[in-house]
Amino acid sequence: MTETMREPTYFVLAALLDGRLHGYGIIKRATELSDGRVRITAGTLYGAIDRLIEQGLVAPDGEETVSGRLRRYYRITGEGERVVAEEAARLRAASEVVARRLHPAEAS
Amino acid sequence: MTPSERIYRAALAAYPRDYRAARGDEVLGTMLDATEARRLPDVREVGSVVADGYRRRVLASVTPPLGALRAGAAWAAFALAVLTAAVAVLGVMREDHLATSLPASLAPSLHVLGLAISPWFAAFAVTSIGALVALVASERRAAIAFALAGVAVQVWEVAFRPAAGFPGPTATSQRTPGRTSRRSRVSRGTGSSRASSSPPASPSRGRGACPGSACGSRRLVVSLVLVAGLALAMDHLYGAVAALGIVLLPLLAAAVALSPLDPRPALACVPLLVTALPLAWTYVHADPTTPAAGDLTVLAGILLGIVAFAVAGTTSAHRLRGGTPPQS
Numbered sequence: 001m002t003e004t005m006r007e008p009t010y011f012v013l014a015a016l017l018d019g020r021l022h023g024y025g026i027i028k029r030a031t032e033l034s035d036g037r038v039r040i041t042a043g044t045l046y047g048a049i050d051r052l053i054e055q056g057l058v059a060p061d062g063e064e065t066v067s068g069r070l071r072r073y074y075r076i077t078g079e080g081e082r083v084v085a086e087e088a089a090r091l092r093a094a095s096e097v098v099a100r101r102l103h104p105a106e107a108s
Numbered sequence: 109m110t111p112s113e114r115i116y117r118a119a120l121a122a123y124p125r126d127y128r129a130a131r132g133d134e135v136l137g138t139m140l141d142a143t144e145a146r147r148l149p150d151v152r153e154v155g156s157v158v159a160d161g162y163r164r165r166v167l168a169s170v171t172p173p174l175g176a177l178r179a180g181a182a183w184a185a186f187a188l189a190v191l192t193a194a195v196a197v198l199g200v201m202r203e204d205h206l207a208t209s210l211p212a213s214l215a216p217s218l219h220v221l222g223l224a225i226s227p228w229f230a231a232f233a234v235t236s237i238g239a240l241v242a243l244v245a246s247e248r249r250a251a252i253a254f255a256l257a258g259v260a261v262q263v264w265e266v267a268f269r270p271a272a273g274f275p276g277p278t279a280t281s282q283r284t285p286g287r288t289s290r291r292s293r294v295s296r297g298t299g300s301s302r303a304s305s306s307p308p309a310s311p312s313r314g315r316g317a318c319p320g321s322a323c324g325s326r327r328l329v330v331s332l333v334l335v336a337g338l339a340l341a342m343d344h345l346y347g348a349v350a351a352l353g354i355v356l357l358p359l360l361a362a363a364v365a366l367s368p369l370d371p372r373p374a375l376a377c378v379p380l381l382v383t384a385l386p387l388a389w390t391y392v393h394a395d396p397t398t399p400a401a402g403d404l405t406v407l408a409g410i411l412l413g414i415v416a417f418a419v420a421g422t423t424s425a426h427r428l429r430g431g432t433p434p435q436s
Binding site for chain 2: 022023024027039041042043044045046047063069070071072
């Protein structure tokens with residue numbers, strides 16, 4: 001993946017690192033992980049999920065029906081873990097650029 | 109079924125049929141799970157699903173090699189539809205124009221939030237947006253229905269305002285002396301040119317240029333929307349918004365011509381753009397103290413643009429079809 005990963009996509013992958021989740025589970029987990037900052041809507045979620053499945057970063061993992069609502073589960077693939085780790089490293093490097101300049105003593 | 113569920117189900121119609129069949133229940137379940145705590149349906153959820161559905165429809169109809177170009181054009185069409193909606197909201201008529209152009213019985217009902225809004229412009233905005241979005245979403249029959257409704261609105265307006273072509277100069281200047289005189293003269297000019305140019309231009313172009321039904325129907329929609337829009341923009345929104353319309357409508361036509369439905373006569377819009385853009389520039393920079401020259405330039409340019417659009421559409425369609433003559 002050469003292009004920059006969009007934030008909802010990043011948090012979808014991050015949410016799945018803890019194990020398989022269904023659609024709403026991913027939304028809830030992404031909100032928790034971002035301290036309520038990232039609120040993924042259904043349209044955004046399924047747009048991102050289908051793209052991730054296409055790229056082989058996420059795979060469907062079973063389904064169940066709870067009180068009449070269909071829930072499909074998704075899990076992250078090995079390739080997905082690698083890509084999200086890469087993106088995290090990129091973000092860390094980018095944040096350090098600023099941190100080093102604002103607080104030269106602490107960094108290094 | 110709760111009201112929220114009903115609205116969410118309706119929003120799922122934005123998805124292409126096969127995607128909806130495969131994933132609709134899952135998406136609906138997630139929407140309901142995510143908004144369980146709410147009493148009212150969540151507008152963000154509905155908006156995101158509609159946008160995602162539209163995106164999938166565009167992607168489903170896009171094929172290489174022009175894929176990226178056409179996808180971009182589809183989004184341009186969508187953005188222009190939104191822009192048209194914005195113009196419709198801003199398409200507030202001056203009180204004097206409304207009073208002179210509408211039967212008294214209609215006028216009072218048109219004051220919304222303290223603004224006097226032209227019902228014709230609102231109707232045009234709704235129909236053209238509908239036609240455009242339906243076209244890009246490959247709902248061809250809906251697009252034709254919307255475009256025909258738009259033309260019907262225009263025809264109705266002409267019928268409703270029989271005096272518009274020949275009002276005495278005193279009739280309008282009595283109401284608001286000064287500023288109205290310029291507008292009323294322009295209204296008269298475009299009113300008559302619209303009445304004479306739009307009905308013959310559109311159907312003949314739609315029938316003659318393209319033997320195939322897909323090509324013909326798309327070009328019919330384009331030309332109907334274009335002609336109705338130009339006439340209306342000139343007639344009702346003489347001023348900065350009309351200039352915007354002159355720029356916007358050719359772009360709209362180009363976007364529609366490039367839309368995923370059928371790309372072949374996309375070249376048709378190039379002459380129109382070439383004509384319209386300098387025209388719009390002239391119009392914007394016209395000296396307001398000598399409006400007559402500006403009016404003539406605009407009218408001539410628009411007519412030239414329409415003719416160029418028709419001619420180029422016909423020839424490029426023929427060439428791309430290997431020179432097959434039209435079967436009418």
